[in-house]
Amino acid sequence: MPRLYDYLDSGNGYKIRLLFALLEQPYTWKELDILAGETRTPAFLALNPNGRIPTLELDDGTCLAESNAILWYLAEGSPFVPQDRLARAQVLQWMFFEQYSHEPYVATPRFIVRHLPKDSPRRAELPDRMARGMAALAVMERHLSTRTFFVGERYSIADIALYAYTHVAPEAGFDLAPYPHILAWMGRVSAHPKHIPITCRPPE
Protein backbone atom coordinates (compact mmCIF):
# COMPACT_ATOMS: atom_id res chain seq x y z
CA MET A 1 0.00 0.00 0.00
CA PRO A 2 1.50 3.41 -0.88
CA ARG A 3 2.55 5.72 1.95
CA LEU A 4 1.98 9.47 1.68
CA TYR A 5 4.30 11.84 3.54
CA ASP A 6 2.27 14.99 3.94
CA TYR A 7 1.21 17.99 6.05
CA LEU A 8 -2.52 18.40 6.65
CA ASP A 9 -2.72 22.13 5.84
CA SER A 10 -0.80 21.70 2.55
CA GLY A 11 -2.88 22.15 -0.60
CA ASN A 12 -0.22 20.22 -2.52
CA GLY A 13 -0.73 17.30 -0.14
CA TYR A 14 -4.51 17.69 -0.27
CA LYS A 15 -4.40 17.13 -4.05
CA ILE A 16 -3.20 13.56 -3.42
CA ARG A 17 -5.63 12.91 -0.53
CA LEU A 18 -8.52 14.13 -2.69
CA LEU A 19 -7.53 11.91 -5.63
CA PHE A 20 -7.11 8.88 -3.34
CA ALA A 21 -10.65 9.55 -2.06
CA LEU A 22 -12.08 9.91 -5.58
CA LEU A 23 -10.36 6.67 -6.67
CA GLU A 24 -11.34 4.95 -3.38
CA GLN A 25 -7.74 3.78 -3.13
CA PRO A 26 -6.31 2.89 0.29
CA TYR A 27 -3.00 4.34 1.49
CA THR A 28 -1.13 5.01 4.69
CA TRP A 29 -0.49 8.57 5.81
CA LYS A 30 2.41 10.09 7.71
CA GLU A 31 2.23 13.73 8.71
CA LEU A 32 5.50 15.66 8.99
CA ASP A 33 5.80 18.96 10.85
CA ILE A 34 7.25 21.11 8.07
CA LEU A 35 7.56 24.08 10.44
CA ALA A 36 9.74 22.03 12.81
CA GLY A 37 12.08 20.95 9.99
CA GLU A 38 10.85 17.36 9.69
CA THR A 39 11.24 17.53 5.88
CA ARG A 40 14.92 18.50 6.27
CA THR A 41 16.11 15.53 8.34
CA PRO A 42 18.67 13.14 6.80
CA ALA A 43 16.05 10.36 6.96
CA PHE A 44 13.52 12.34 4.91
CA LEU A 45 16.11 13.77 2.51
CA ALA A 46 17.05 10.16 1.72
CA LEU A 47 13.45 9.70 0.49
CA ASN A 48 13.19 13.08 -1.31
CA PRO A 49 16.47 14.99 -1.78
CA ASN A 50 14.45 18.14 -2.51
CA GLY A 51 13.00 17.92 1.04
CA ARG A 52 9.34 18.60 0.31
CA ILE A 53 5.95 17.09 0.96
CA PRO A 54 3.93 15.51 -0.55
CA THR A 55 6.19 12.54 -1.23
CA LEU A 56 4.69 9.15 -2.13
CA GLU A 57 6.58 6.01 -1.09
CA LEU A 58 5.64 2.98 -3.19
CA ASP A 59 5.61 -0.65 -2.02
CA ASP A 60 9.13 -1.28 -3.32
CA GLY A 61 10.51 1.77 -1.51
CA THR A 62 10.66 3.99 -4.61
CA CYS A 63 9.67 7.56 -3.78
CA LEU A 64 7.86 9.95 -6.10
CA ALA A 65 7.85 13.71 -5.46
CA GLU A 66 6.06 16.76 -6.92
CA SER A 67 2.32 16.79 -6.25
CA ASN A 68 1.25 17.02 -9.89
CA ALA A 69 3.56 14.17 -10.97
CA ILE A 70 2.05 12.04 -8.18
CA LEU A 71 -1.45 12.93 -9.44
CA TRP A 72 -0.46 11.79 -12.94
CA TYR A 73 1.05 8.54 -11.63
CA LEU A 74 -2.05 7.64 -9.63
CA ALA A 75 -4.65 8.79 -12.18
CA GLU A 76 -3.20 7.60 -15.49
CA GLY A 77 -5.64 5.01 -16.87
CA SER A 78 -8.52 6.38 -14.75
CA PRO A 79 -11.24 8.80 -15.92
CA PHE A 80 -9.27 11.64 -14.27
CA VAL A 81 -6.65 11.67 -17.08
CA PRO A 82 -8.04 11.93 -20.63
CA GLN A 83 -7.10 9.40 -23.33
CA ASP A 84 -6.80 11.97 -26.13
CA ARG A 85 -3.25 13.16 -26.78
CA LEU A 86 -4.08 16.87 -27.02
CA ALA A 87 -6.36 16.74 -23.96
CA ARG A 88 -3.59 15.02 -21.97
CA ALA A 89 -1.20 17.83 -22.88
CA GLN A 90 -3.85 20.41 -21.94
CA VAL A 91 -4.18 18.77 -18.51
CA LEU A 92 -0.41 19.12 -18.14
CA GLN A 93 -0.55 22.72 -19.41
CA TRP A 94 -2.91 23.67 -16.57
CA MET A 95 -0.86 21.73 -14.02
CA PHE A 96 2.33 23.55 -15.06
CA PHE A 97 0.37 26.84 -14.98
CA GLU A 98 -0.65 25.92 -11.43
CA GLN A 99 2.90 25.33 -10.23
CA TYR A 100 4.51 28.29 -12.04
CA SER A 101 1.88 31.05 -12.19
CA HIS A 102 -0.56 30.19 -9.38
CA GLU A 103 0.98 28.30 -6.44
CA PRO A 104 3.79 30.82 -5.63
CA TYR A 105 1.25 33.67 -5.63
CA VAL A 106 -1.83 32.05 -4.06
CA ALA A 107 -0.43 29.30 -1.82
CA THR A 108 2.66 31.13 -0.58
CA PRO A 109 0.65 34.16 0.72
CA ARG A 110 -1.64 31.73 2.56
CA PHE A 111 1.43 30.10 4.14
CA ILE A 112 2.87 33.49 5.14
CA VAL A 113 -0.44 34.63 6.67
CA ARG A 114 -1.26 31.37 8.46
CA HIS A 115 2.08 30.02 9.57
CA LEU A 116 4.65 32.82 9.92
CA PRO A 117 4.82 35.27 12.88
CA LYS A 118 2.83 38.50 12.57
CA ASP A 119 6.10 40.48 12.43
CA SER A 120 7.76 38.23 9.83
CA PRO A 121 9.69 40.27 7.23
CA ARG A 122 8.20 37.96 4.61
CA ARG A 123 4.88 39.83 4.99
CA ALA A 124 6.48 42.50 2.76
CA GLU A 125 6.16 39.99 -0.11
CA LEU A 126 2.36 39.89 0.15
CA PRO A 127 1.31 42.83 -2.12
CA ASP A 128 3.40 41.71 -5.11
CA ARG A 129 2.57 38.04 -4.67
CA MET A 130 -1.16 38.71 -4.31
CA ALA A 131 -1.20 40.93 -7.43
CA ARG A 132 0.26 38.05 -9.40
CA GLY A 133 -2.20 35.68 -7.71
CA MET A 134 -5.10 37.83 -8.94
CA ALA A 135 -3.60 37.72 -12.45
CA ALA A 136 -3.61 33.90 -12.27
CA LEU A 137 -7.21 33.89 -11.00
CA ALA A 138 -8.18 36.18 -13.92
CA VAL A 139 -6.70 33.68 -16.41
CA MET A 140 -8.72 30.88 -14.77
CA GLU A 141 -11.90 33.00 -14.70
CA ARG A 142 -11.61 33.76 -18.42
CA HIS A 143 -11.06 30.09 -19.27
CA LEU A 144 -13.96 28.89 -17.10
CA SER A 145 -16.36 31.48 -18.51
CA THR A 146 -17.14 29.06 -21.37
CA ARG A 147 -16.38 25.72 -19.73
CA THR A 148 -17.55 23.46 -16.87
CA PHE A 149 -14.08 22.01 -16.13
CA PHE A 150 -10.56 22.94 -17.27
CA VAL A 151 -10.15 20.28 -19.99
CA GLY A 152 -12.64 18.36 -22.13
CA GLU A 153 -15.73 19.26 -20.11
CA ARG A 154 -15.01 16.66 -17.46
CA TYR A 155 -13.42 16.57 -14.03
CA SER A 156 -9.68 15.77 -14.34
CA ILE A 157 -6.51 16.07 -12.29
CA ALA A 158 -6.10 19.57 -13.78
CA ASP A 159 -9.15 20.58 -11.74
CA ILE A 160 -7.78 18.87 -8.63
CA ALA A 161 -4.44 20.68 -9.03
CA LEU A 162 -6.08 24.10 -9.38
CA TYR A 163 -8.85 23.56 -6.82
CA ALA A 164 -6.40 22.71 -4.02
CA TYR A 165 -5.15 26.25 -3.33
CA THR A 166 -7.89 28.24 -5.09
CA HIS A 167 -10.64 27.12 -2.70
CA VAL A 168 -8.60 28.22 0.33
CA ALA A 169 -7.37 31.47 -1.29
CA PRO A 170 -9.69 33.50 1.02
CA GLU A 171 -7.55 32.25 3.94
CA ALA A 172 -4.72 34.32 2.41
CA GLY A 173 -6.99 37.35 2.03
CA PHE A 174 -8.12 36.89 -1.59
CA ASP A 175 -11.71 37.95 -2.32
CA LEU A 176 -13.17 35.44 -4.80
CA ALA A 177 -16.44 37.35 -5.33
CA PRO A 178 -15.11 38.98 -8.56
CA TYR A 179 -14.60 35.50 -10.03
CA PRO A 180 -18.12 34.02 -10.42
CA HIS A 181 -17.05 31.34 -12.91
CA ILE A 182 -14.36 30.14 -10.52
CA LEU A 183 -16.94 30.01 -7.71
CA ALA A 184 -19.34 27.97 -9.88
CA TRP A 185 -16.53 25.60 -10.93
CA MET A 186 -15.49 25.10 -7.29
CA GLY A 187 -19.12 24.19 -6.58
CA ARG A 188 -18.99 21.53 -9.31
CA VAL A 189 -15.71 20.11 -7.96
CA SER A 190 -16.93 19.92 -4.36
CA ALA A 191 -20.28 18.40 -5.43
CA HIS A 192 -18.57 15.15 -6.45
CA PRO A 193 -20.09 12.43 -4.23
CA LYS A 194 -16.64 11.25 -3.08
CA HIS A 195 -15.28 14.75 -2.37
CA ILE A 196 -13.40 15.34 0.90
CA PRO A 197 -12.38 18.67 2.49
CA ILE A 198 -8.75 19.70 3.06
CA THR A 199 -9.33 19.45 6.82
CA CYS A 200 -10.18 15.72 6.62
CA ARG A 201 -7.31 13.98 8.42
CA PRO A 202 -6.56 10.45 7.10
CA PRO A 203 -5.85 7.76 9.70
CA GLU A 204 -2.09 7.43 10.37
Next chain:
Amino acid sequence: MPRLYDYLDSGNGYKIRLLFALLEQPYTWKELDILAGETRTPAFLALNPNGRIPTLELDDGTCLAESNAILWYLAEGSPFVPQDRLARAQVLQWMFFEQYSHEPYVATPRFIVRHLPKDSPRRAELPDRMARGMAALAVMERHLSTRTFFVGERYSIADIALYAYTHVAPEAGFDLAPYPHILAWMGRVSAHPKHIPITCRPPE
Protein backbone atom coordinates in the same frame (compact mmCIF):
# COMPACT_ATOMS: atom_id res chain seq x y z
CA MET B 1 2.63 22.29 -39.74
CA PRO B 2 2.76 23.54 -36.11
CA ARG B 3 3.80 27.15 -35.50
CA LEU B 4 6.00 28.02 -32.52
CA TYR B 5 5.73 31.49 -30.96
CA ASP B 6 9.05 31.98 -29.24
CA TYR B 7 11.95 34.25 -28.27
CA LEU B 8 15.42 33.08 -29.32
CA ASP B 9 17.14 33.70 -25.96
CA SER B 10 14.43 31.85 -24.00
CA GLY B 11 15.48 28.50 -22.54
CA ASN B 12 11.81 27.55 -22.32
CA GLY B 13 11.48 28.12 -26.06
CA TYR B 14 14.79 26.35 -26.74
CA LYS B 15 13.36 23.19 -25.13
CA ILE B 16 10.84 22.97 -27.98
CA ARG B 17 13.35 23.87 -30.72
CA LEU B 18 15.74 21.21 -29.40
CA LEU B 19 13.02 18.53 -29.32
CA PHE B 20 11.86 19.44 -32.85
CA ALA B 21 15.48 19.00 -34.00
CA LEU B 22 15.85 15.65 -32.22
CA LEU B 23 12.57 14.43 -33.73
CA GLU B 24 13.48 15.92 -37.15
CA GLN B 25 9.99 17.44 -37.20
CA PRO B 26 9.34 20.53 -39.36
CA TYR B 27 7.60 23.61 -37.90
CA THR B 28 7.28 27.30 -38.55
CA TRP B 29 8.77 29.80 -36.14
CA LYS B 30 7.65 33.28 -35.14
CA GLU B 31 9.82 35.31 -32.80
CA LEU B 32 8.11 37.81 -30.49
CA ASP B 33 9.97 40.63 -28.78
CA ILE B 34 9.01 39.89 -25.16
CA LEU B 35 10.85 43.02 -23.97
CA ALA B 36 8.70 45.21 -26.26
CA GLY B 37 5.45 43.70 -24.96
CA GLU B 38 4.66 41.56 -28.00
CA THR B 39 3.36 38.76 -25.73
CA ARG B 40 0.87 41.19 -24.12
CA THR B 41 -0.95 42.33 -27.27
CA PRO B 42 -4.67 41.47 -27.65
CA ALA B 43 -3.78 39.31 -30.68
CA PHE B 44 -1.30 37.19 -28.71
CA LEU B 45 -3.44 37.05 -25.57
CA ALA B 46 -6.18 35.54 -27.75
CA LEU B 47 -3.75 32.67 -28.47
CA ASN B 48 -2.43 32.34 -24.89
CA PRO B 49 -4.36 34.24 -22.20
CA ASN B 50 -1.36 33.83 -19.86
CA GLY B 51 0.73 35.89 -22.34
CA ARG B 52 3.88 33.80 -22.43
CA ILE B 53 6.16 32.13 -24.92
CA PRO B 54 6.65 29.40 -25.96
CA THR B 55 3.15 28.84 -27.34
CA LEU B 56 2.53 26.18 -29.99
CA GLU B 57 -0.27 26.75 -32.51
CA LEU B 58 -1.53 23.53 -34.07
CA ASP B 59 -2.93 23.12 -37.59
CA ASP B 60 -6.53 23.55 -36.41
CA GLY B 61 -5.67 26.77 -34.55
CA THR B 62 -5.61 25.18 -31.09
CA CYS B 63 -2.84 26.66 -28.95
CA LEU B 64 -0.85 24.83 -26.34
CA ALA B 65 1.14 26.69 -23.68
CA GLU B 66 3.69 25.79 -20.96
CA SER B 67 7.00 24.54 -22.35
CA ASN B 68 6.97 21.22 -20.51
CA ALA B 69 3.38 20.42 -21.57
CA ILE B 70 4.40 21.15 -25.18
CA LEU B 71 7.39 18.79 -24.77
CA TRP B 72 5.04 16.05 -23.54
CA TYR B 73 2.59 16.63 -26.41
CA LEU B 74 5.29 16.40 -29.05
CA ALA B 75 7.29 13.56 -27.51
CA GLU B 76 4.58 11.15 -26.28
CA GLY B 77 4.99 7.95 -28.29
CA SER B 78 8.61 8.75 -29.14
CA PRO B 79 11.72 7.38 -27.35
CA PHE B 80 11.91 10.70 -25.41
CA VAL B 81 8.95 9.73 -23.15
CA PRO B 82 9.25 6.33 -21.43
CA GLN B 83 6.50 3.69 -21.76
CA ASP B 84 6.70 2.53 -18.13
CA ARG B 85 4.14 4.16 -15.83
CA LEU B 86 6.53 4.93 -12.98
CA ALA B 87 9.22 6.23 -15.36
CA ARG B 88 6.66 8.51 -17.02
CA ALA B 89 5.76 9.97 -13.63
CA GLN B 90 9.47 10.39 -12.81
CA VAL B 91 9.92 12.37 -16.05
CA LEU B 92 7.05 14.60 -14.91
CA GLN B 93 8.55 14.84 -11.40
CA TRP B 94 11.75 16.32 -12.82
CA MET B 95 9.84 18.63 -15.15
CA PHE B 96 7.77 19.99 -12.24
CA PHE B 97 11.00 20.31 -10.22
CA GLU B 98 12.40 22.33 -13.14
CA GLN B 99 9.51 24.78 -13.24
CA TYR B 100 9.08 25.17 -9.48
CA SER B 101 12.55 24.80 -7.92
CA HIS B 102 14.96 25.56 -10.80
CA GLU B 103 13.59 27.96 -13.44
CA PRO B 104 12.71 30.87 -11.08
CA TYR B 105 16.18 30.69 -9.51
CA VAL B 106 18.40 29.86 -12.51
CA ALA B 107 16.54 31.32 -15.51
CA THR B 108 15.22 34.47 -13.84
CA PRO B 109 18.69 35.63 -12.67
CA ARG B 110 19.94 35.12 -16.24
CA PHE B 111 17.06 37.26 -17.52
CA ILE B 112 17.78 39.98 -14.95
CA VAL B 113 21.49 40.03 -15.78
CA ARG B 114 21.13 39.88 -19.58
CA HIS B 115 17.99 41.88 -20.30
CA LEU B 116 17.32 44.41 -17.53
CA PRO B 117 19.18 47.73 -17.09
CA LYS B 118 22.29 47.72 -14.91
CA ASP B 119 20.48 49.89 -12.34
CA SER B 120 17.29 47.78 -12.28
CA PRO B 121 15.95 47.39 -8.72
CA ARG B 122 15.33 43.74 -9.59
CA ARG B 123 19.10 43.15 -9.23
CA ALA B 124 18.43 43.10 -5.47
CA GLU B 125 16.68 39.75 -6.03
CA LEU B 126 19.86 38.09 -7.31
CA PRO B 127 21.50 36.86 -4.06
CA ASP B 128 18.40 35.06 -2.77
CA ARG B 129 17.44 33.67 -6.16
CA MET B 130 20.97 32.42 -6.86
CA ALA B 131 21.21 30.72 -3.44
CA ARG B 132 18.04 28.81 -4.28
CA GLY B 133 19.42 28.11 -7.75
CA MET B 134 22.51 26.51 -6.20
CA ALA B 135 20.23 24.39 -4.00
CA ALA B 136 18.46 23.13 -7.14
CA LEU B 137 21.80 22.41 -8.83
CA ALA B 138 22.88 20.45 -5.74
CA VAL B 139 19.74 18.27 -5.98
CA MET B 140 20.56 17.60 -9.65
CA GLU B 141 24.23 16.88 -8.88
CA ARG B 142 23.31 14.34 -6.21
CA HIS B 143 20.84 12.60 -8.53
CA LEU B 144 23.29 12.49 -11.46
CA SER B 145 26.14 11.15 -9.31
CA THR B 146 24.82 7.62 -9.94
CA ARG B 147 23.03 8.08 -13.27
CA THR B 148 23.74 8.96 -16.91
CA PHE B 149 20.37 10.69 -17.50
CA PHE B 150 17.56 11.81 -15.17
CA VAL B 151 15.18 8.86 -15.72
CA GLY B 152 15.72 5.26 -16.81
CA GLU B 153 19.31 5.71 -18.04
CA ARG B 154 18.20 7.23 -21.32
CA TYR B 155 17.79 10.70 -22.78
CA SER B 156 14.21 11.95 -22.19
CA ILE B 157 12.30 15.23 -22.17
CA ALA B 158 13.22 15.51 -18.47
CA ASP B 159 16.82 16.04 -19.61
CA ILE B 160 15.74 18.55 -22.25
CA ALA B 161 13.71 20.50 -19.66
CA LEU B 162 16.63 20.67 -17.21
CA TYR B 163 19.38 21.19 -19.78
CA ALA B 164 17.71 24.29 -21.26
CA TYR B 165 18.58 26.73 -18.46
CA THR B 166 21.32 24.74 -16.70
CA HIS B 167 23.74 24.91 -19.64
CA VAL B 168 23.43 28.71 -19.80
CA ALA B 169 23.51 29.20 -16.00
CA PRO B 170 27.06 30.66 -16.26
CA GLU B 171 25.51 33.57 -18.21
CA ALA B 172 23.71 34.46 -14.96
CA GLY B 173 26.94 34.18 -12.96
CA PHE B 174 26.65 30.59 -11.72
CA ASP B 175 29.93 28.67 -11.50
CA LEU B 176 29.25 25.06 -12.58
CA ALA B 177 32.73 23.76 -11.70
CA PRO B 178 31.49 22.43 -8.30
CA TYR B 179 28.99 20.21 -10.15
CA PRO B 180 31.10 17.69 -12.11
CA HIS B 181 28.22 15.24 -12.61
CA ILE B 182 26.07 18.00 -14.09
CA LEU B 183 28.95 18.94 -16.42
CA ALA B 184 29.35 15.32 -17.56
CA TRP B 185 25.57 14.97 -18.10
CA MET B 186 25.51 18.19 -20.16
CA GLY B 187 28.27 16.69 -22.29
CA ARG B 188 26.13 13.59 -22.89
CA VAL B 189 23.11 15.72 -23.84
CA SER B 190 25.05 17.93 -26.26
CA ALA B 191 26.80 14.92 -27.83
CA HIS B 192 23.53 13.74 -29.40
CA PRO B 193 24.11 13.79 -33.18
CA LYS B 194 21.01 15.93 -33.76
CA HIS B 195 21.74 18.44 -30.97
CA ILE B 196 21.39 22.16 -31.74
CA PRO B 197 22.59 25.12 -29.64
CA ILE B 198 20.23 27.70 -28.10
CA THR B 199 21.65 30.33 -30.48
CA CYS B 200 20.51 28.40 -33.58
CA ARG B 201 17.77 30.57 -35.12
CA PRO B 202 15.10 28.59 -37.02
CA PRO B 203 13.94 30.02 -40.37
CA GLU B 204 10.85 32.22 -39.93
